[in-house]
Amino acid sequence: MNIKITGSGSYIPTKIVSNSDFSKHEFLNEDGSPFAQPNEIITEKFQGITGIEERRYVADDLITSDIATIASQKAIENANIDPETLDYIIFAHNFGDVKKGAIQGDMLPSLASKVKYNLRIKNPKCVAYDMLFGCPGWVEGVIQATAFIKSGMAKKCLVIGAETLSRVTDPHDRDSMIYSDGAGATIIEATENEGGILAHESATFTYDEANYLFFGGSFNKNLDPNVRYIKMHGRKIYEFALSNVPKAMKECLDSCGIDISNLKKILIHQANEKMDEAIIQRFYKLYGQTPPDGIMPMSIHKLGNSSVATVPTLYDSLVKGEIENQELNKGDVIMFASVGAGMNVNAIVYKM
Structure with missing residues (x-):
C-alpha cells in the first residue's frame, strides 16, 4: 500500500x-x-x-x-x-x-x-x-x-x-x-x-521563537487598540527559516535514502522570494552542491503569500501545467517544505 x-x-x-x-x-x-x-x-x-x-x-x-x-x-x-x-x-x-x-x-x-x-x-x-x-x-x-x-x-x-x-x-x-x-x-x-509519500519531518520551536508571528494593534495609534492584526518580526523569521528549514529538509530526504541529485522539484511555502532562494541554497550547501536551475517553482510573484494555501495551490498549478517552463512527471521525486507561525517547520518527500 x-x-x-x-x-x-x-x-x-x-x-x-x-x-x-x-x-x-x-x-x-x-x-x-x-x-x-x-x-x-x-x-x-x-x-x-x-x-x-x-x-x-x-x-x-x-x-x-x-x-x-x-x-x-x-x-x-x-x-x-x-x-x-x-x-x-x-x-x-x-x-x-x-x-x-x-x-x-x-x-x-x-x-x-x-x-x-x-x-x-x-x-x-x-x-x-x-x-x-x-x-x-x-x-x-x-x-x-x-x-x-x-x-x-x-x-x-x-x-x-x-x-x-x-x-x-x-x-x-x-x-x-x-x-x-x-x-x-x-x-x-x-x-x-507506485510512488507516494516516502518520508516526512516536523518540528515546533517555541523556547525563544513562539511569538515571531503574533496578533497586535494597528500602527495607526488613532485606531481602536483592541482590534488586532497579523504582525511579524520579519528579520527574526528570516534568520529562523534559514537556520532550521534546510536542516528539516535534509533530515527528511536522508530518512528515505534518496540522493539529492534525484530530487526534481521543491515546492516550498511562498513566503518571500529572497528567503525561499536562500533556504534552497543552504539546503544544497549541506550536500556540498548548488541547486539546479528550475528546482523551485514560484507563484508568489502574481499570487502573494496566502499562508497555508501557497503549497497546495502551487502543486495544483504544476500538475495541471499552469506554470510556465515547469512540469511534474510520473516518477518524479519532489519535496514539500514550509515554515511559519509557531514557529513550525515541516517537509515531505513525495514520488509522483
Whole structure:
C-alpha cells in the first residue's frame, strides 16, 4: 500500500491587487510615525525583496470556508471519488471565517464542519476538524492524513489549506503587502499505485521563537487598540527559516535514502522570494552542491503569500501545467517544505 495525492483543486481569487494600488496607503512605523520615503520607493524595495508584483483578494461576499469548498469540490472531481467515502476532512487555516468589515474571526462550528456541510456529506463517520499550525498547516495536514491511513483508521482524506489574510492585515503596516487570499485542497488516499509519500519531518520551536508571528494593534495609534492584526518580526523569521528549514529538509530526504541529485522539484511555502532562494541554497550547501536551475517553482510573484494555501495551490498549478517552463512527471521525486507561525517547520518527500 502506498499513500498518494489522487486529486487536487484550487481557488485563486479574481481580484488582482498590484503594488501600485498601495500608492495612497498611509504606511507607518511601529511607533506610529510616518515613513520618510514615498510609497513608490517603499513598494519598489518591497518587490525587490519579496518578489511580489501583485496578489489576490477574495470578493467581498466570500469567506474562507466558501473558497475552501470550491477547491475541495475540484479536488474531489479530480480524484473521481464519492465524497461520502471520505474518512477525514482536515482543514488548515489560522483565522477562521472573517467577513468583510468584521473584527472577529468565526470558527464556530469549525471550518472543516462548514466545508463538510457545504459538500452535503451525510456520512457521520467522515470526521471533520481544523488545524492551526501557521503557514505549514497544509503540509502537516497531509502528514496527519498519512498517519491515519498507515494506522488503518482511514482510506481517504481531504486536506485543505485556505486563508483570507486580506481581512486580518493592518493597512498601515507595509508588511500587509505580503499577504493574500487563496485555497488549495487535495485528496490523500491509500493506493496500490507506485510512488507516494516516502518520508516526512516536523518540528515546533517555541523556547525563544513562539511569538515571531503574533496578533497586535494597528500602527495607526488613532485606531481602536483592541482590534488586532497579523504582525511579524520579519528579520527574526528570516534568520529562523534559514537556520532550521534546510536542516528539516535534509533530515527528511536522508530518512528515505534518496540522493539529492534525484530530487526534481521543491515546492516550498511562498513566503518571500529572497528567503525561499536562500533556504534552497543552504539546503544544497549541506550536500556540498548548488541547486539546479528550475528546482523551485514560484507563484508568489502574481499570487502573494496566502499562508497555508501557497503549497497546495502551487502543486495544483504544476500538475495541471499552469506554470510556465515547469512540469511534474510520473516518477518524479519532489519535496514539500514550509515554515511559519509557531514557529513550525515541516517537509515531505513525495514520488509522483
